Amino acid sequence: MCGAANALEAPDRTDLEKPVCPLEVRAIEMFKEAIHHPKARVNWNEVGRSQFSSVDGRRINGLVWRAANPRGYLLIAQGTSMIAAEIYDTFADYRSLGLDVYIYDFRGYGLSTEGNTSLNALISDYRKRVSELNSDSRYRFRFLYGLSVGGLLFVNALAAGDLQYTAMVLDSVPNAIPFYLFCPKELDPEQILPKDCSNWLVIGGGEDRVIGSRAASLARTAEKECGAQALARDDFGHIFMDGDTNTRARLNAAADFFRSKMDPKTP
Numbered sequence: 551m552c553g554a555a556n557a558l559e560a561p562d563r564t565d566l567e568k569p570v571c572p573l574e575v576r577a578i579e580m581f582k583e584a585i586h587h588p589k590a591r592v593n594w595n596e597v598g599r600s601q602f603s604s605v606d607g608r609r610i611n612g613l614v615w616r617a618a619n620p621r622g623y624l625l626i627a628q629g630t631s632m633i634a635a636e637i638y639d640t641f642a643d644y645r646s647l648g649l650d651v652y653i654y655d656f657r658g659y660g661l662s663t664e665g666n667t668s669l670n671a672l673i674s675d676y677r678k679r680v681s682e683l684n685s686d687s688r689y690r691f692r693f694l695y696g697l698s699v700g701g702l703l704f705v706n707a708l709a710a711g712d713l714q715y716t717a718m719v720l721d722s723v724p725n726a727i728p729f730y731l732f733c734p735k736e737l738d739p740e741q742i743l744p745k746d747c748s749n750w751l752v753i754g755g756g757e758d759r760v761i762g763s764r765a766a767s768l769a770r771t772a773e774k775e776c777g778a779q780a781l782a783r784d785d786f787g788h789i790f791m792d793g794d795t796n797t798r799a800r801l802n803a804a805a806d807f808f809r810s811k812m813d814p815k816t817p
Contacts, residue, residue: 564606566674567657567666571733578667581630582659590635592661597638600652602682604675608665612654613638621648621812622691622716623683627676627700628653629722629789633660637790640801641695647809649693654679669703669737677707684714693808694718697789698760702727705739717811719804721753722789724761725768740771747776751807753800755786779807 569575582588592613600614612634624644628637634653641651657675658667665671684692692715696704701723707713726738735741752772754765765788772778781803786796 563666563668564608564671566604566606566671567668568670569668570670570737571727571731573731574669574733577731578630578658582667584631585633585636586631587636588633590633592635592638596642600654602654602679604657604665604671605678606665606671606674608657608671608675609662610654610657610675610679611661611663612652613661614653615642615645615651617645617648617650619648620650620688622650622693623686623689624649624651624693624695624808625676625679625683626651626653626695627697627703629698629700630656632697632790635660640790644805644808647805647812649691649808650689652679652683669733672703673706676703677713680707680713680715691808691812692716693811695804696720696723698722699724702737702739705742706737708744709742711744715749717749717751717808719751719753719807720768721800721804722755722758722761722765723752723768724764725771726764728761739768743772743776745776747772747778749811750776750778751781751804752778753781753786753789753803755782755788755792755796756784757787757792760788760791 597613597615600612602610634655638653644651655662656667656672657665694704701720725740727733752769754769766782769780769782773780
């Protein structure tokens, strides 16, 4: 509690960066400590740099894989113990779908050195970036891919209903924020499902040792309540902690889902 109170009073925190959960600040510190390869680096000979400004003036830095003839974009939001440099090469093949692939570090992480990480700030950042990418006339197709807490950010960013997107994949996304953070329930994905989520693919696993059964629960709930496509497999673990075979299976499922939304004839 003391850490959250001190962070709330910190003069360098904008209003967006103030925590909304009593234990949010300490949890974020723990998430950062759990980054597997904090010194991972991007090969800038392969990818382009990308940057945008948040609504409260922070520079958010990331990268983009450019497609030869882009018809759309894919915006990826990673988990809280990941930086872009660790995972960016995993998504290079999505360019073959005709998509420019964008990945940004959260504010206060990796390449995004400005600002303080907070749940509200991250939700705001992804709302702004989706809106900006939507204004690019090259992008007919607008795809979102949320990994773990990154998916929770997307669900909240879209909750107001005023952002247009073609489809979204959620992988290893919890149905609710862990109870011990004492966060407002209205931030829980299962509480803010849209009336129609038939343009979602939700992936969860029975062997997820990070968030337990909560991703599989979200997949089944979204399928039942708003028409999502669910891929809940007993042998799946948490994204990127699941072995090469299962990781490839879920990445391929996501690619097939996006492809089907670009070409309705694709099974």
